[in-house]
Amino acid sequence: MLVPASLDELLASVAADTRADLIAGGTDLMVEVNFGRRSPESVISVALVPELKSWYRSGDEVILNAALTYSEMMRPPLCELLPALAQAARTVGSPQIRNAGTIGGNLATASPAGDTLPVLAALEATVVLESAEGGRAVPVGEFIVSVKRTSLAPGEIIRSVRVPARRAAQEFLKVGTRNAMVIAVCSVALVADAERREVHLGLGSVGPVPLRAPRAEELATSLFDWDEGVPRASEKELARLAELASEAARPIDDHRSTARYRRHAVGVCARRAFERARLPDATGRRSVTP
Amino acid sequence: MTGAIASAELSYELVVNGRHHDVNGALAGESLLYVLRNRLGLPGSKNACEQGECGSCSVLVDGVLVCACLVLAATAVGREIVTVEGLAGPGELSDVQEAFVENGAVQCGFCTPGLVVAVHDLLGRLPDPSELEIREAISGNLCRCTGYGRILAAIDEVRRRRLGELP
Numbered sequence: 001m002l003v004p005a006s007l008d009e010l011l012a013s014v015a016a017d018t019r020a021d022l023i024a025g026g027t028d029l030m031v032e033v034n035f036g037r038r039s040p041e042s043v044i045s046v047a048l049v050p051e052l053k054s055w056y057r058s059g060d061e062v063i064l065n066a067a068l069t070y071s072e073m074m075r076p077p078l079c080e081l082l083p084a085l086a087q088a089a090r091t092v093g094s095p096q097i098r099n100a101g102t103i104g105g106n107l108a109t110a111s112p113a114g115d116t117l118p119v120l121a122a123l124e125a126t127v128v129l130e131s132a133e134g135g136r137a138v139p140v141g142e143f144i145v146s147v148k149r150t151s152l153a154p155g156e157i158i159r160s161v162r163v164p165a166r167r168a169a170q171e172f173l174k175v176g177t178r179n180a181m182v183i184a185v186c187s188v189a190l191v192a193d194a195e196r197r198e199v200h201l202g203l204g205s206v207g208p209v210p211l212r213a214p215r216a217e218e219l220a221t222s223l224f225d226w227d228e229g230v231p232r233a234s235e236k237e238l239a240r241l242a243e244l245a246s247e248a249a250r251p252i253d254d255h256r257s258t259a260r261y262r263r264h265a266v267g268v269c270a271r272r273a274f275e276r277a278r279l280p281d282a283t284g285r286r287s288v289t290p
Numbered sequence: 291m292t293g294a295i296a297s298a299e300l301s302y303e304l305v306v307n308g309r310h311h312d313v314n315g316a317l318a319g320e321s322l323l324y325v326l327r328n329r330l331g332l333p334g335s336k337n338a339c340e341q342g343e344c345g346s347c348s349v350l351v352d353g354v355l356v357c358a359c360l361v362l363a364a365t366a367v368g369r370e371i372v373t374v375e376g377l378a379g380p381g382e383l384s385d386v387q388e389a390f391v392e393n394g395a396v397q398c399g400f401c402t403p404g405l406v407v408a409v410h411d412l413l414g415r416l417p418d419p420s421e422l423e424i425r426e427a428i429s430g431n432l433c434r435c436t437g438y439g440r441i442l443a444a445i446d447e448v449r450r451r452r453l454g455e456l457p
């Protein structure tokens with residue numbers, strides 16, 4: 001068991017023992033351990049490495065360090081900079097899970113239902129990896145390669161996630177049987193970026209990896225009133241937006257839902273996210289969403 | 291201790307409810323819940339799911355509410371752990387425990403220790419929570435007996451008492 005107190009110490013330990021399991025909040029790993037699906041021979045904790053905690057602004061980016069917890073994502077001012085991430089965080093598990101679970105753990109687990117993942121996809125986030133040999137930056141879409149598979153190499157850790165902090169409307173919607181403690185049946189993150197004048201959609205739990213919906217995004221981009229900062233669409237256009245988002249999904253049947261329902265629901269969520277989207281004014285204030 | 295093998299035994303010290311405890315001969319994968327209950331003789335934190343779903347093992351680690359079943363015990367070295375046993379003096383009840391008893395918020399009692407810790411955490415951070423904030427704060431604590439009505443009544447009583455609205 002090792003609890004390194006600095007990033008250098010962590011990287012050296014990971015290099016010395018590439019079989020060791022990393023642990024952050026433990027909310028994924030400990031379930032595996034408790035149920036005997038994994039018996040760690042050695043464990044290295046990243047939770048107390050100061051360089052992996054918290055977040056900061058750098059130019060027009062926000063750097064989210066790997067051990068940032070869901071509870072921290074929900075607090076101001078971060079929740080005002082990244083409202084979709086805060087909304088997604090609020091739907092994760094319970095207060096106990098949100099106090100422990102981290103963004104790095106969500107990325108490394110790479111579950112199709114990971115709730116930060118569609119948000120990071122819509123934000124076109126970059127995952128920053130580091131090893132004793134050096135670092136590299138990978139777009140989130142390349143970091144997650146398939147169900148629970150990432151491009152993390154032995155000896156590498158997730159150091160941080162970089163996301164743009166531009167003026168944008170952001171929404172997150174998740175479908176499940178309860179408001180708490182629920183793994184997503186499907187989810188949608190929307191980012192309407194006022195500087196690039198583009199709407200991005202990230203779809204969760206409707207494919208092996210978080211998906212984008214390029215045709216729906218194109219339509220949403222053309223329907224958004226960038227000067228007023230509000231959506232302007234007829235009922236027919238909204239229905240078409242939902243249809244295009246549904247078409248981008250690649251859902252499966254499982255114990256939580258049928259593929260058919262997921263495909264339908266993800267379209268409804270995409271449409272609602274678009275209807276709710278409001279750009280903040282120059283001071284960062286958002287008009288109230290209906 | 292990088293490279294320790296599964297059979298290797300760990301020894302470390304934990305601080306629980308302000309007291310130092312030696313843990314000897316532990317295995318790498320043991321949860322804090324297991325160590326509290328099976329090694330330190332502190333069975334107040336309950337084990338009902340071992341997967342973070344029920345909240346009956348809720349404890350505070352460095353003042354933060356977490357599920358003890360999801361904390362790897364050996365990573366809690368040097369941190370301040372508070373369990374339900376540490377909320378009031380020996381043989382005493384905290385105001386939250388008392389209100390649970392008085393309001394009939396305890397039936398089988400299995401969820402109670404976790405809920406009591408969660409409620410102490412909530413009212414410590416937010417002395418006057420809204421009903422939504424209360425419901426959200428206990429959303430990770432499952433009770434299969436009470437239907438939550440009496441639990442909410444107990445929480446409300448503590449809230450009002452602490453705010454001086456009740457004698």
Ligand SMILES: Cc1cc2nc3c(=O)[nH]c(=O)nc-3n(C[C@H](O)[C@H](O)[C@H](O)COP(=O)(O)OP(=O)(O)OC[C@H]3O[C@@H](n4cnc5c(N)ncnc54)[C@H](O)[C@@H]3O)c2cc1C
Nearest residue numbers: 024025026027028029092093102105106108114115158342
């Ligand atoms: C009851 C319950 C409810 C849950 N609800 C949700 C939910 O609603 N939505 C959701 O998305 N998830 C949910 N989860 C899953 C889990 O909480 C999240 O995936 C969480 O983000 C995992 O983070 P962690 O820090 O706890 O990871 P850990 O369990 O500590 O680690 C998970 C994996 O990530 C690796 N890892 C951690 N940090 C790093 C790093 N810096 N670099 C490289 N690898 C790393 C570990 O080695 C391990 O393989 C739930 C879990 C539980 C137990």
Ligand code: FES
Nearest residue numbers: 339340342345359
């Ligand atoms: S035993 Fe820990 S949450 Fe159920």
Ligand code: FES
Nearest residue numbers: 397398433434435
């Ligand atoms: S009193 Fe029985 S589970 Fe709550």
